[in-house]
Amino acid sequence: MLELKKIEYVVEDNKEIIRDVSLDIDDGFIAITGPNGGGKSTLAKIIAGIVKPTSGQIIYNGMDITDLSVTDRAKAGISYAFQTPVKFKGITVKDLLKLASGKKITVSEACDILSDVGLCARDYIDREVNASLSGGELKRIEIAMIIARGTQLSIFDEPEAGIDLWSFNNLIKVFENMRKKINGSILIISHQERILNIADKIIVIADGKVSKIGTKQEVWPQLMESSTCSALTDKI
Amino acid sequence: MDSITKNLLAEIADIHEVPEGAYNLRANGKLQTRQTTANIDIVTKTDKPGIDIIIAPGTKHESVHIPVIISETGLTDLVYNDFFIGEDADVVIVAGCGIHNCGDQESGHDGIHTFHVGKNAKVKYIEKHYGEADGKGGNVMNPTTIVEMEEGSYLEMETTQIKGIDSTTRITKGNLADRATFIVREKIMTHADQYAATDFDVQLNGEDSSTNVVSRSVARGNSKQKFVAAISGNTKCKGHSECDAILMDNAVVTAIPELTAASVDAELVHEAAIGKIAGEQLIKLMTLGLTEEEAEEEIVNGFLK
Numbered sequence: 049m050l051e052l053k054k055i056e057y058v059v060e061d062n063k064e065i066i067r068d069v070s071l072d073i074d075d076g077f078i079a080i081t082g083p084n085g086g087g088k089s090t091l092a093k094i095i096a097g098i099v100k101p102t103s104g105q106i107i108y109n110g111m112d113i114t115d116l117s118v119t120d121r122a123k124a125g126i127s128y129a130f131q132t133p134v135k136f137k138g139i140t141v142k143d144l145l146k147l148a149s150g151k152k153i154t155v156s157e158a159c160d161i162l163s164d165v166g167l168c169a170r171d172y173i174d175r176e177v178n179a180s181l182s183g184g185e186l187k188r189i190e191i192a193m194i195i196a197r198g199t200q201l202s203i204f205d206e207p208e209a210g211i212d213l214w215s216f217n218n219l220i221k222v223f224e225n226m227r228k229k230i231n232g233s234i235l236i237i238s239h240q241e242r243i244l245n246i247a248d249k250i251i252v253i254a255d256g257k258v259s260k261i262g263t264k265q266e267v268w269p270q271l272m273e274s275s276t277c278s279a280l281t282d283k284i
Numbered sequence: 285m286d287s288i289t290k291n292l293l294a295e296i297a298d299i300h301e302v303p304e305g306a307y308n309l310r311a312n313g314k315l316q317t318r319q320t321t322a323n324i325d326i327v328t329k330t331d332k333p334g335i336d337i338i339i340a341p342g343t344k345h346e347s348v349h350i351p352v353i354i355s356e357t358g359l360t361d362l363v364y365n366d367f368f369i370g371e372d373a374d375v376v377i378v379a380g381c382g383i384h385n386c387g388d389q390e391s392g393h394d395g396i397h398t399f400h401v402g403k404n405a406k407v408k409y410i411e412k413h414y415g416e417a418d419g420k421g422g423n424v425m426n427p428t429t430i431v432e433m434e435e436g437s438y439l440e441m442e443t444t445q446i447k448g449i450d451s452t453t454r455i456t457k458g459n460l461a462d463r464a465t466f467i468v469r470e471k472i473m474t475h476a477d478q479y480a481a482t483d484f485d486v487q488l489n490g491e492d493s494s495t496n497v498v499s500r501s502v503a504r505g506n507s508k509q510k511f512v513a514a515i516s517g518n519t520k521c522k523g524h525s526e527c528d529a530i531l532m533d534n535a536v537v538t539a540i541p542e543l544t545a546a547s548v549d550a551e552l553v554h555e556a557a558i559g560k561i562a563g564e565q566l567i568k569l570m571t572l573g574l575t576e577e578e579a580e581e582e583i584v585n586g587f588l589k
Contacts, residue, residue, distance in 0.1 A: 136586055
């Protein structure tokens with residue numbers, strides 16, 4: 049469905065953020081993991097069109113989308129949930145769900161979507177998506193927008209980042225449910241073992257490159273080894 | 285009612301037919317139609333143009349509509365409207381001015397509204413300004429609002445100027461007694477070469493009085509806006525003012541806070557934020573399939589909602 053061909057992204061001073069990444073992403077639940085600063089988020093933004101790669105090609109359903117805008121990629125069926133949800137003034141949860149679904153949305157439809165992410169529609173539908181919402185609430189609304197879009201490819205950038213433990217446990221359930229209902233492909237950047245547990249495939253990105261691809265059983269041992277620093281292991 | 289009047293009324297007062305409760309419709313400098321109720325009287329002034337609106341003490345859940353319509357080009361209408369709101373009353377007052385200027389001369393409306401809010405009375409005051417033009421004549425509005433608030437009274441003022449007013453200078457003054465509360469929510473959008481200035485001066489004279497003056501505005505094209513919020517805390521009181529503006533194209537916005545604390549127990553705060561639409565807001569909406577222009581429109585509409 050999605051093919052990345054020799055993607056490179058170089059910033060000032062010739063610093064390579066993404067180095068020659070080639071990937072085939074098929075239907076299913078795919079987790080991207082790896083150390084912070086390894087290029088995971090940049091790669092997700094390159095797929096969504098927010099960041100333009102320095103070189104390489106992105107093929108989506110047989111179409112070259114490398115030069116397509118964010119809007120055109122969204123219309124072609126790519127959704128992207130931000131790591132840090134954006135806040136607005138005056139725009140409500142219902143407004144965003146309406147824009148996401150691309151049509152007028154009834155209260156009961158909004159209710160269905162919000163209950164999927166563990167929010168009670170009655171309490172949230174008219175709330176402004178501003179700083180009065182907690183980090184966990186904003187994350188769920190961000191995910192609700194992706195559900196409302198119902199596109200073939202959904203990308204989530206660290207949905208667990210910046211939320212409390214209680215919200216996290218509920219959030220995992222949201223993705224476990226999503227896993228059951230999957231239709232197309234979910235690409236999720238995550239460090240969480242429980243997310244990696246439900247992934248069909250795990251891609252490890254480190255130092256701007258794909259360092260390993262495989263099932264959890266194949267990838268996990270190597271991941272544990274490389275992510276623990278020697279000073280710490282010595283003490284353990 | 286002709287279609288121009290109907291359209292202007294719908295824009296400024298959400299009136300589609302004859303409103304319920306008391307009303308006074310002024311068109312092209314003259315009284316057009318009026319209705320009073322058992323508790324709300326409207327009397328034409330004899331010494332100068334304008335009306336007195338007298339609301340009996342204890343009047344609950346009633347409304348007064350006093351729209352002004354100008355559809356003649358070159359007419360400048362000046363009115364003095366005085367509101368006397370009795371003790372313990374709880375009412376909604378809807379004012380507003382709509383100008384349809386089809387000619388090449390300047391049309392204008394200068395409304396001077398004075399509110400005398402009685403003890404423990406509660407007022408919601410909604411005011412909308414709207415202009416449309418077929419010709420080259422400009423639409424000018426310079427409203428003045430003076431609010432005298434007695435003990436324990438509450439006045440919430442919502443003022444909106446979204447379209448078609450080429451030049452406006454709004455002056456709002458408030459004098460608050462003990463425990464009085466004055467809330468202002470202002471929304472302004474200017475475009476092309478329009479100019480809008482708003483000038484607030486709130487005197488917190490009574491103990492535990494409070495005010496919150498909040499302005500949200502969008503400035504587009506070559507338009508200019510100026511926001512001045514002066515709050516004086518003369519005793520134990522709370523005052524807050526906020527100017528939040530989205531700047532587009534070549535527009536200019538000036539925000540001037542002026543806080544004067546004349547008592548150690550006065551708590552006064554001012555906030556101002558002026559800037560373009562945040563890039564991440566645009567990108568978020570674009571990832572939902574909106575074009576950049578559509579995203580901009582949604583953000584502006586939400587901001588001024």
